[in-house]
Amino acid sequence: MTPSRLWLQLETVAAWLLGILWALPLLYAFWAAFHPAAYAVKFDLAAPLTLANFIEAWTTAPFARYFVNTILYTTMTTALQFVLCTLAAYAFACHDWKGKDLVFSLILIQLMVMPDQLLVVNYQTMTALNLVDTIPAISLPYIASAFGVFLLRQNFKQVPIALAEAARVEGAGPLTILLKVYVPLSKAVYLAYGLVSISWHWNNFLWPLVITNSVTTRPITVGLSIFGSPENGVNFAIVSAGTLMSVAPLLIGFLLFQHQFVHSFMRAGIK
Amino acid sequence: MQIEVRGVSKRYGKVRAVGNASFSVEEGQLLVILGPSGCGKTTLLRLIAGLETVTSGTIHIAGREVTDLPPDKRNISMVFQSYALFPHLSVRENIIFGLKVRKVPGQEIERRLARVIDLLGLGDRLDSKPGELSGGMRQRVALGRAIIAEKPVTLMDEPLSNLDAKLRNSMRREICSLQRRLGIGMVYVTHDQIEAMTMADRIVLMRDGSIIQDDVPENFYEQPANTFVARFIGTPPMNIIPLCATTGGAALEPGGEILFPGIDGNRFKLGIRPENIRIAEQGRPAVVTGQEYLGSDTFIACEINGHELIVRTRGRKTMLEGTRVHLTWDPHTLCLFDAQTEQRLESLPPGRKEG
Ligand SMILES: Nc1ncnc2c1ncn2[C@@H]1O[C@H](COP(=O)(O)OP(=O)(O)OP(=O)(O)O)[C@@H](O)[C@H]1O
Ligand SMILES: [Mg+2]
Numbered sequence: 001m002t003p004s005r006l007w008l009q010l011e012t013v014a015a016w017l018l019g020i021l022w023a024l025p026l027l028y029a030f031w032a033a034f035h036p037a038a039y040a041v042k043f044d045l046a047a048p049l050t051l052a053n054f055i056e057a058w059t060t061a062p063f064a065r066y067f068v069n070t071i072l073y074t075t076m077t078t079a080l081q082f083v084l085c086t087l088a089a090y091a092f093a094c095h096d097w098k099g100k101d102l103v104f105s106l107i108l109i110q111l112m113v114m115p116d117q118l119l120v121v122n123y124q125t126m127t128a129l130n131l132v133d134t135i136p137a138i139s140l141p142y143i144a145s146a147f148g149v150f151l152l153r154q155n156f157k158q159v160p161i162a163l164a165e166a167a168r169v170e171g172a173g174p175l176t177i178l179l180k181v182y183v184p185l186s187k188a189v190y191l192a193y194g195l196v197s198i199s200w201h202w203n204n205f206l207w208p209l210v211i212t213n214s215v216t217t218r219p220i221t222v223g224l225s226i227f228g229s230p231e232n233g234v235n236f237a238i239v240s241a242g243t244l245m246s247v248a249p250l251l252i253g254f255l256l257f258q259h260q261f262v263h264s265f266m267r268a269g270i271k
Numbered sequence: 272m273q274i275e276v277r278g279v280s281k282r283y284g285k286v287r288a289v290g291n292a293s294f295s296v297e298e299g300q301l302l303v304i305l306g307p308s309g310c311g312k313t314t315l316l317r318l319i320a321g322l323e324t325v326t327s328g329t330i331h332i333a334g335r336e337v338t339d340l341p342p343d344k345r346n347i348s349m350v351f352q353s354y355a356l357f358p359h360l361s362v363r364e365n366i367i368f369g370l371k372v373r374k375v376p377g378q379e380i381e382r383r384l385a386r387v388i389d390l391l392g393l394g395d396r397l398d399s400k401p402g403e404l405s406g407g408m409r410q411r412v413a414l415g416r417a418i419i420a421e422k423p424v425t426l427m428d429e430p431l432s433n434l435d436a437k438l439r440n441s442m443r444r445e446i447c448s449l450q451r452r453l454g455i456g457m458v459y460v461t462h463d464q465i466e467a468m469t470m471a472d473r474i475v476l477m478r479d480g481s482i483i484q485d486d487v488p489e490n491f492y493e494q495p496a497n498t499f500v501a502r503f504i505g506t507p508p509m510n511i512i513p514l515c516a517t518t519g520g521a522a523l524e525p526g527g528e529i530l531f532p533g534i535d536g537n538r539f540k541l542g543i544r545p546e547n548i549r550i551a552e553q554g555r556p557a558v559v560t561g562q563e564y565l566g567s568d569t570f571i572a573c574e575i576n577g578h579e580l581i582v583r584t585r586g587r588k589t590m591l592e593g594t595r596v597h598l599t600w601d602p603h604t605l606c607l608f609d610a611q612t613e614q615r616l617e618s619l620p621p622g623r624k625e626g
Contacts (some may be wrong), residue, residue, distance in 0.1 A: 160353065162352075163355050163357060169347070170420070172343075172369075176372060180368075
C-alpha cells in the first residue's frame with residue numbers, strides 16, 4: 001500500500017467519524033421520539049415503536065400555529081428579498097449612476113455586520129413603526145440582504161451585454177430586459193439563494209424570540225424553545241418529537257434538493 | 272436616402288474612436304464598413320444603432336433625425352457579432368422576441384414567422400435552444416430575428432466572423448440575396464476585404480477612426496485613394512515601391528531606365544498590382560527571391576534594387592531563388608503615389624514611357 005493510499009483511507013475514516021458525530025444528536029432525536037419515554041436514555045433494540053410522543057407534543061403546544069407563522073415569515077422574507085435584491089442588483093450590475101461605487105461599498109460593509117449586533121436598534125425601529133409582535137417585524141430587518149444583492153449582481157454581470165442590447169434594439173425597456181433576460185438567465189442562482197434563505201430563516205431564533213411574544217406570531221423555533229424549557233418539566237421523548245416535527249419540512253426539502261443545496265452553499269461561500 | 276451620417280465623432284475620454292465621419296446609404300443599398308481591427312467600425316455602427324451617443328454630428332434614418340433617439344425608436348434591426356441569441360429561449364421565441372415585446376398581434380406574428388422560416392430554412396429547428404444549434408444555424412436565427420422586424424434598415428457587425436471559411440462563403444451569398452430580395456438597406460461591418468468586395472454596393476474604408484475612402488468596390492481596386500487602401504485591398508496587396516531620381520526623370524533604380532521622364536523621382540512611389548506584372552524576355556531585370564504556390568496561381572517574389580515585388584502568374588511555375596528574370600507591365604496599370612502624403616495622383620505626370 002502506498003503512503004498516499006493510506007492517507008486517502010485515513011481521510012475516509014475521519015470523514016465518516018465526523019459525519020456520525022455530527023449526526024448523533026439527530027439520530028438520538030429519532031430514537032427518543034419514536035420510543036416510549038422510558039427508553040429515552042436507554043438503548044434497547046427490542047424497545048417498542050410508538051407515535052404517542054408526536055401526538056402528545058402536537059396537542060400540548062400550538063405547533064400548527066407555529067408552523068403557519070414560520071411559513072408566513074420565511075416565504076415573506078424570501079419573496080421580499082427576491083424583489084428587493086433583484087432590483088438593487090440590476091441597478092448595480094447594468095446601470096451607471098453617480099455614487100454607485102460608494103453605495104455598493106456601503107452594502108458590502110453590511111455583509112460584515114452580524115444581525116445580532118443590531119438587535120436593540122432593530123427593536124427600537126420596530127417599536128417606532130408600531131410593529132412589535134407582528135410577522136412583518138420578523139421579516140423586515142432581513143429583506144435588504146447585502147448577500148443577496150451581491151450574489152445577484154455578480155450573476156447579472158456575467159450575462160453578456162450584447163443580450164441586453166439586442167433586447168433593447170428589439171424595443172424592450174429596462175424592466176422587460178430585467179424580467180425577460182436577466183432573471184430567467186439567473187434561475188439557478190435564485191433557486192440556490194432561495195434554499196439558503198429559507199433554511200436560514202426557518203432556523204432563525206434570536207430575533208424572532210426578541211420581537212415576538214404571542215402564539216399568533218411566534219415561529220416554530222421560538223415555540224419549540226418554550227415547549228422544551230425546564231419550567232414545563234423535561235420530557236426528552238416529547239421534546240425530540242417536537243424537534244423532529246419542526247425540522248421535518250427542512251429535512252425533506254434538503255433530501256429533495258440535495259444537489260442544488262450543496263451547490264448553492266459552495267457557490268455562496270456560506271452565510 | 273435611407274441613412275445619412277454627417278460629421279459624426281465619438282470620443283471615449285482621450286481616445287477618438289470615430290472622427291468626423293460622413294457618408295450615406297441609399298434605399299436598398301448594401302454598404303460595407305471596412306477597416307483593420309480597432310479602426311472604429313463597431314463604434315460607428317453602434318452610433319447608427321443608438322447604442323452609443325455621438326460626441327458631435329448628426330444621424331438621419333429615413334429622412335428623420337435620430338441622433339438623440341434610443342435604438343428602438345430608430346426603425347432599425349441589428350445582428351450582433353456574437354449573435355446575441357437568448358440562451359433560455361427556443362429558436363421560435365428568439366425570432367419573435369421583438370414582436371412580442373412590441374405587442375404585435377398573434378396572427379401577424381405567425382404570418383411573419385412562417386415567411387422568415389421559409390426564407391431561412393429553419394422549419395425543423397423551431398423548438399431547439401440556441402445552444403443545440405451549429406454556428407451556421409445560430410447565424411440564421413440571428414438573421415431571422417433581424418428580418419422579422421421588417422425594418423427598412425438592418426445593421427450587421429461582423430456577422431460571419433465566427434464561422435469557418437466554407438460556411439462563410441455560403442452565408443455571404445445568402446445574406447446578399449436576402450438583402451436584394453427584401454430590398455432593405457444594410458450597413459455591414461467587416462474587416463474582411465473579400466466580404467467587402469463581393470457584397471458591397473458601396474464601401475466605406477476606415478483607418479484610425481477616419482474614413483479614408485468612400486466608393487464603389489471596383490474603384491477601391493483600380494483607383495485606391497492612397498497606399499493604405501492599395502495595400503488593404505487585394506491578395507496579395509498592391510506592390511508599392513519608392514522611385515529614384517535619375518537624370519531626366521524617375522526610375523526604379525539609380526541610373527536605371529526612366530519610367531516617368533521629367534518628374535522628381537524622390538517625391539513619388541510607384542504602385543502596381545501583382546497580376547499586372549509579367550515575366551518576359553525583356554524588361555526590368557530582377558532577381559527571384561521566393562515563391563508561393565496556391566494551386567491556380569503562383570506568387571513569385573522578385574527584387575529590384577532591394578525592393579520586393581510580388582508577381583502573380585497563372586498555374587504552377589517553378590523558379591529557383593536567385594534566377595535572373597525580366598519584368599514587364601502595361602503602363603496604364605501603374606499608379607503613382609505622393610511619397611509624402613501617400614495620396615494617389617489622379618493623373619500620371621505627362622510623358623510616361625512604355626515599360
Ligand atoms: N466603450 C469604450 N470605451 C473606451 N474605448 C473604446 C470603447 N469602445 C471602443 N473603444 C476604442 O475605440 C476604438 C475603436 O473600437 P471599435 O471597437 O469600434 O473598433 P473595430 O473597428 O470594431 O475593431 P474590431 O475589428 O477589432 O472589432 C478602439 O481603439 C477601442 O479601444
Ligand atoms: Mg468590432
